[in-house]
Amino acid sequence: MEWEEWKPFYLRIVREMGYSVEEDRRAAELLRALLLEGDEYILRDELAAVVEKRAYVFGCGPSLETALRRFDFSDGTLIAADGATSALLERDMVPDIIVSDLDGRIPDLKLANDRGAFMAVHAHGDNVDKLSAYVPLFSRVLGTTQTEPLDIVYNFGGFTDGDRAAFLAEELGAREIVLVGFDFGETVGRWSKPGLREHAPIWESKRKKLEFAKELLEWLGKNGRARINYLTL
Numbered sequence: 652m653e654w655e656e657w658k659p660f661y662l663r664i665v666r667e668m669g670y671s672v673e674e675d676r677r678a679a680e681l682l683r684a685l686l687l688e689g690d691e692y693i694l695r696d697e698l699a700a701v702v703e704k705r706a707y708v709f710g711c712g713p714s715l716e717t718a719l720r721r722f723d724f725s726d727g728t729l730i731a732a733d734g735a736t737s738a739l740l741e742r743d744m745v746p747d748i749i750v751s752d753l754d755g756r757i758p759d760l761k762l763a764n765d766r767g768a769f770m771a772v773h774a775h776g777d778n779v780d781k782l783s784a785y786v787p788l789f790s791r792v793l794g795t796t797q798t799e800p801l802d803i804v805y806n807f808g809g810f811t812d813g814d815r816a817a818f819l820a821e822e823l824g825a826r827e828i829v830l831v832g833f834d835f836g837e838t839v840g841r842w843s844k845p846g847l848r849e850h851a852p853i854w855e856s857k858r859k860k861l862e863f864a865k866e867l868l869e870w871l872g873k874n875g876r877a878r879i880n881y882l883t884l
Contacts, residue, residue: 652808652818652871654799660870661797664810664863668856672798674776679796682774683804685786692792692803698769699823701747703728706825706877708833709735709746710813711840713850715832717884719744727829730820732812734842735832736763750816753781756845757788764789771795771819773812774804795819814864814871821875831882835865 665672686692705727709715711734719742731739731746734755739746745766752773753760764770770792774782786792794804795815807822809815813833820828832840839857841847853861872879 652822652874654806657806657808660808660810660863660867664797668859671776674779675774675796675798678774678776678779678782679794679798679801679804681779682772682782682786682794682796683801685782686792686794686803689787689792691790692794693769694803695793695805695823698748698771698793701728701769702820702823702825704825705827705829706730706820707829707831708732708813708816708820709739710830710832710834711735711738711843712832712834712836713838713840714834714884715840715842718831718882721884722831722882724831727827728820728825730816731763731768732816733760734812734840734844736760736768738832738840738842739763748816748819750812750819752778752812753785754778754812754844755842757785761788764791769793771816773797773815808871809867811860811864814867817868817871817879821871821877825877827880828877829880829882830868833868833881835861 707724708730729746730748733751737759748769750771770789773795800806807818809818
């Protein structure tokens with residue numbers, strides 16, 4: 652998704668969710684500065700080399716636990732949306748790529764990164780403090796933003812970690828994207844927030860985010876090159 656295609660979605664999200672475009676831009680500039688300072692960043696083509704024709708994108712829905720127990724995912728690239736990293740690690744699986752706005756369990760993200768996972772770290776106006784605190788901890792980092800892209804900070808489209816991971820897989824060359832743990836129901840998986848110990852009833856802001864995520868995934872399915880499939884149990 653090009654910026655001009657993403658921009659109408661973004662402006663509607665900002666309006667409905669009450670976000671600040673200027674704060675998002677400030678976060679993107681900060682992420683760029685942190686990546687340049689640490690010199691641990693990677694570019695689009697470097698990450699594209701990791702992505703196979705089939706990509707499994709793991710969300711944090713309640714069905715993720717059962718899916719990881721029942722299915723073999725060794726025939727594709729493993730892309731974890733933030734907190735789903737913790738679920739994979741529980742099964743002794745290390746994702747190839749983690750897509751995160753640093754809202755998951757940082758020790759688990761760091762452990763997976765140390766074991767070889769690439770990081771696609773996302774900047775937005777609400778995670779400026781986390782960017783400053785945690786980006787220097789990671790290596791092999793691709794920067795992303797939800798506003799205008801910068802030279803080393805990309806915008807491939809997508810809003811939540813989960814749908815943004817699918818847009819990333821599409822951009823990097825996957826031809827089949829299998830969505831795992833994307834439930835869009837009334838229950839939030841326990842990996843969605845570090846403070847959750849059990850699955851929890853959905854809250855209103857989360858509901859709005861998932862509605863946008865579902866809409867964007869439908870757009871990607873119609874307009875992208877990759878075939879989008881939901882893993883059903």
